[in-house]
Amino acid sequence: MDDLWEKHRPLLDDAYRAWRTRDHWSAFPESPSPRVWGESAAAAGLTAFEAYRGEAFALDTPGADGWVAPEQPPTGIEWDIRYPHLTSDGAPLLVSASQAALPAWRDAGPHRRAGLVVEILHRLAERSFELAHAVMHTTGQGFVMAFQAGAAHALDRALEAVAVAVHEMTVVPPEAEWVKPAGRDRFQRLHKRYHIVPRGIGLVIGCTTFPTWNGFPGLFASLVCGNPVIVKPHPHAVLPLAIAVRIARQTLAEHGFDPNLVTLAVEADGEGLARVLATQTDVRIIDYTGSSAFGAWLEENARHAVVYAEKSAVNCALLESTDNFTGMTANLAYSLALYSGQMCTTPRVFLVPAGGIATDVGKRGVDDIVAALRTALADLTAEPKRAAALLGAIVDGRVAARVEEAMHREDVAIPSRRLEHPDFPAALVRTPVVLRTRFDADDAYRAEWFGPIAFIVETPSPEVSLTLWEDITQHSGGLTASVYSTDPAFLRQAEEIATRTGVLTALNFTADTYVNQTAAFSDFHGSAANRAATAAMTDPAFVTHRFHIAEIRQPR
Amino acid sequence: MDDLWEKHRPLLDDAYRAWRTRDHWSAFPESPSPRVWGESAAAAGLTAFEAYRGEAFALDTPGADGWVAPEQPPTGIEWDIRYPHLTSDGAPLLVSASQAALPAWRDAGPHRRAGLVVEILHRLAERSFELAHAVMHTTGQGFVMAFQAGAAHALDRALEAVAVAVHEMTVVPPEAEWVKPAGRDRFQRLHKRYHIVPRGIGLVIGCTTFPTWNGFPGLFASLVCGNPVIVKPHPHAVLPLAIAVRIARQTLAEHGFDPNLVTLAVEADGEGLARVLATQTDVRIIDYTGSSAFGAWLEENARHAVVYAEKSAVNCALLESTDNFTGMTANLAYSLALYSGQMCTTPRVFLVPAGGIATDVGKRGVDDIVAALRTALADLTAEPKRAAALLGAIVDGRVAARVEEAMHREDVAIPSRRLEHPDFPAALVRTPVVLRTRFDADDAYRAEWFGPIAFIVETPSPEVSLTLWEDITQHSGGLTASVYSTDPAFLRQAEEIATRTGVLTALNFTADTYVNQTAAFSDFHGSAANRAATAAMTDPAFVTHRFHIAEIRQPR
Structure with a gap:
């Protein structure tokens, strides 16, 4: 299992270094060119995407009851992809299943979790074309933008948040010897152990326009800090997050962890599932992108949780x-x-x-x-x-x-x-x-x-x-x-x-850089300093409230 | 001015290193022995303390109206120390004066602020005996405990929070060059500047039993992050914090900053000043130690602020x-x-x-x-x-x-x-x-x-x-x-x-270490993982919500 940590540690080190120096850096290729991906990747991605249309999306969601197909692709193509349907009755069951998955994941520790999370990101990157088609059709973005923002940049933003989270979780050692002089040749000696305590279940409330770019950082930051995550996509932009959740679940299960560490909660338009989930008191972290009105509602009503919200901006x-x-x-x-x-x-x-x-x-x-x-x-x-x-x-x-x-x-x-x-x-x-x-x-x-x-x-x-x-x-x-x-x-x-x-x-942007584009590892998206957001991707505050530290001390 | 940064930087580096390794380390001597302090220090400290009794404590508090002498020393000695009295009418004036002090302090940047804050800590350390007498009489602690917990350890805890805050503020460089390859021999080039944005006015609500130990970390962490701080001591334990506020104000003024960056707000018993101050919307950070009931009230009503609370514990x-x-x-x-x-x-x-x-x-x-x-x-x-x-x-x-x-x-x-x-x-x-x-x-x-x-x-x-x-x-x-x-x-x-x-x-503590003692730089006090606290002294989360980061980018 620790192989994954050893395997991905160099990338996390590079990512953290890039985040600190803030020069251009990227882990995932933003160009859909065959020179990068080979001749067959684009076609294979399209085929994988096409296979979802008109089918039930195979995924277990604890508490789900029946199926729902809420998407209405702005590209207007035939769709009819059905997902497990979660209602307010099922929400507590989903929360229980999430909570049950927590202990073993917590006990795995930051490094094993980090290795596994980066493995998930890599597997998602392999699906960049598939993700790009899913993003294009659910958001209406052009294909290249969907490829870049929906796959490469979303994964970079996720890796950025994970790298900062891993740093913050490991800035303190797992154990230490404390030796205090206490008079002539006498010492007080304590052995101390520090354990990362996940804050609790994370809830990611997705948006229609950038479901992965806005959703991945909070999802993977919460996950790497030991928290199970429930992903509640916008009913119109489910598929990109459904693909991500499925790959995350497969990767977790393959490595002996409960797949319910990452779950998908899909509703039909207007069912109010986000409110139901956000008010479950075991939900302790909420990542939200959307209207100011619902963001304010979350801040008012989900008081048991820390809310990382990105809201309206003028x-x-x-x-x-x-x-x-x-x-x-x-x-x-x-x-x-x-x-x-x-x-x-x-x-x-x-x-x-x-x-x-x-x-x-x-x-x-x-x-x-x-x-x-x-x-x-x-x-x-x-x-x-x-x-x-x-x-x-x-x-x-x-x-x-x-x-x-x-x-x-x-x-x-x-x-x-x-x-x-x-x-x-x-x-x-x-x-x-x-x-x-x-x-x-x-x-x-x-x-x-x-x-x-x-x-x-x-x-x-x-x-x-x-x-x-x-x-x-x-x-x-x-x-x-x-x-x-x-x-x-x-x-x-x-x-x-x-x-x-x-x-x-x-x-004075007059050439080919644009104010609406921000680069992971270099630009902060949001600042939490004005009403538009209570989150910045990724400043230290974006990750530090996702975990606590418990200490045990014992004389030597 | 930057002399203070150069002067105190080694201590901050040592403090941060100690915090990371978590072995025993201390910046301020915990023993009141003449071998450490010289023969005259104890008497001089006592004299300085005695001079306060029966007098008006000279301090400017904007908005104050008249005087108040609310302390009732548990040691039962004659007291009658009068402080500027702040009422609810004066609170907005105090908040305005605090806000007015912010810009120049923000613009000084993390390093100048850090140098000045550590200078304040050193000057407070020189007053350890004076502080110890003030703590002993307002809290009822024995003298040695008052000296240790009230001066040396409180200052260590403050330095710890400051060192972590300085690290988090400077983990990102003040500027960076971003160069992204954009096709054959072409590059996008941006110069980026990152500025620390203080969150806003900090309010420290003190307790009766450990006014400095519980009060200093939040006070100096907020201050070093660029936030003006209003200190609202418990009416029964004013003097230790009044001494600290006065020294902070003197040091700030001496170095060209507005002394209203640190102010003292004293009330009589039961006047409810904490509620009035906490609900001023310009107050954006609250550090509180006290009952669970008032802590819950703060969390419910001071929604514009981040609340770092330490409440009851069984x-x-x-x-x-x-x-x-x-x-x-x-x-x-x-x-x-x-x-x-x-x-x-x-x-x-x-x-x-x-x-x-x-x-x-x-x-x-x-x-x-x-x-x-x-x-x-x-x-x-x-x-x-x-x-x-x-x-x-x-x-x-x-x-x-x-x-x-x-x-x-x-x-x-x-x-x-x-x-x-x-x-x-x-x-x-x-x-x-x-x-x-x-x-x-x-x-x-x-x-x-x-x-x-x-x-x-x-x-x-x-x-x-x-x-x-x-x-x-x-x-x-x-x-x-x-x-x-x-x-x-x-x-x-x-x-x-x-x-x-x-x-x-x-x-299995059976010898001379005790569960109720925690050591700065090694033990976390509180964890924010259960109802007792939403703050841990000092984990990264204790400091990261006290500032934001603003970014400006410009083509090169």
Whole structure:
């Protein structure tokens, strides 16, 4: 068993070193190229994925009663994948089964657990194509994005959390000799043993848009700390997490552990299973990604648990001046269009001084900026294949309705257009809608409009933009921000606000890095410093509340 | 300014290394001997302490209105020390003044803050005698204990928390270069900066019995992470924390920082100031030691803050067998008598099989154990000076009333005796009262009887003792446990329960180490794994929620 620790220890060491130095590093290949994977991998992954369609997904969920097929793929393809159905009646049975799995897993200790968890990650990585198809169809992401964010980067984020957790669990030795001088040639001598105590059952509440990227870090961090984990996917994005749970269970069972250390709890839309599970008092850790409203409900009602939540964010872009006007507008347009603004990191509010901004091509007013964004968005979406890969599909009716709502506003500056998807005719593909408003016109832009919707907000001055940014972030939360300025004093002020509010802030992104992308081992996603999140992937606080330390001491 | 970092860095490095290896280590001398301190230190400390009596304690507390002298020294000496009085009207002013002090302290960064905080600890260490007198008179501890626990060990615990906090804040570099290959000879290059974001104002709610030992770790951990700290001492134990706050303020001001980074909020008995301060939403960290009831109130009502609480504990001692009967009973008697059982770590419930236990002097029944404890307690308290040094004084009327209540029970096995204090005639000195009950007689022993009160609880078997121990710990909380057994299988079972419940457990303590003493850098005090505490001094979780990390990234 300890073979797995020896086998995977070098990777964990590398991962921890990368996390500390924060240079670029990755354990899992993000390119789906045959040069990396060989000629047959893509086809084999597709075949494996296809085999799920129209079938019952073979998986044991203690307490489950019957089957449920809740997914509605935004790509519109035939689906009908059935999963074991958990109702509120079954929830206590599932919790009991999870709890029963804890002792042996706890007693295995951090190193054996770490070896096994990294083994699971490797096996998941081998299924990258299969996972990518599952993510693409449940989220509507383009395939390359689904491959990268849904497999490689999700696994990197998981490995990152596991590496930090292993470090924190082993920073104290398993045993120590304590020898205290107690007068002439006398000593007090104690032998001490320190055991890691798992906090208790972890519950991962998944989201529709990034089920693995947002779900894996908490899942594997809890698991490596000795906690059984119940995965409650969003009813519309089950398959990617179901695949992960099955592989985890198989790997655990193969190595002599109770597969119920990782379980899947699937419900139909609107059954409220997350509430039922979150209020089981044996659930002691909750990882959640989703709306602020349910996040607040969890914090209010799941008081027996530590809640790591990622909630809504109103991410701002501040335009003060630039030496690359075309690069700026192209970069912003791409960030907005990427996966149709269905990222928690998408810029949503562009704060622009009404008097315009200084640029490399002269003063540019708000009209000019709108025009440039329109052109950039048109360029990005001109070619159907490329447009579909960038925009993906609208994930669900709520986002579609929000686009409609935006389109009915009086302040539409760039309307959304409906495009055909070259591969999935039933998919809803929409270009972003950009609204234009004054900072004091109404409060609409202060809420998150999740989807391909952005506000250009005219402010009296760059200084007001700064104030407004801080205010929006404090009240509505912020995960990312973009600041464009050639003025060092303005950038300094912006950095101060970023530091006060804990927003991951990009200064002058004009080329091929985008504010909505964060890199494992280098970028912190979330900071827990404002309303958008109580979790940062991965800072030390993300792992340290998942375990305790028990001590036994004995005279020698 | 950075001189202080360079000056104190070696000590912090040593402290962190000691914390990791967990051998005996201490930064501050625990012996009040003139061989350590020189001939004049003791007298100078006494003089400094005496100067406070009958005077107004010079200290600025923003928002304070008038003066208050709430202390009632258990040693019974004349006191009348007046402090600035904070009422609920003044609380928001104090919070505003704290908040105003934050930015410059945050911007100083972890290293400058660490240098300054360790400087404060050193200056406090120089006042060890003065602190010891303040602790002795406000808590009733014997002088040597007050010197050790109130000064040296409290400072060690503070240094420990600071060292771990500094490590966690600096585990990630302040800046990094991120270079990602992006195709043939192309790279994405970002410069990244990581800033520590303090969580917000810290509130330390002190206790009567160990105001500095329990108060310093949270105070200095919050401070070094960039958070201003409001210290709200128990109205009966103000002076030790007032001295610490004054020295902290002086040191901060001397080095150009706002002294309001550390403030003192004193109330009269029953004014409810802790509730008022805890519900100020700018208070984001609370360190609390005291009753479970108020701890639960904080957790329920101070939801904007992370609460590190140490609450009630029903610590058990399990007697199964021993190869040193005299050593065992002497050790238990000492642990119970030490500071009259007024320690959160005092053993309170002795679980003994009704059929007796095997010992080196033959089978010993419950009667024999009672007799041996009676003898041991009599020996410990036979000589008045020694008895007073060991027992100290009863801290307040609530403990005195509890002793009376116990003495009126029908099951008194060893009655409490009142002793004269050789130095402080007005002090109330009581030997422990030991009650004897059956495990199923009533539930009295399942609650914490804080004070010199213990229950000998007869159980049907050692196995029932184990079950009962786990049950009591889960329901009432446990900070320490003692297990006496010569049976490796029994000890193994005990270690499993200790691991499940996170109780610091001592196996077969029969000599001069005691279960109620924990050593900084080696022993974890609390584990957060059961109801007794949500804090462990010092595990990583004790510090990681006191700060966040903000990131700024910029193309190179």
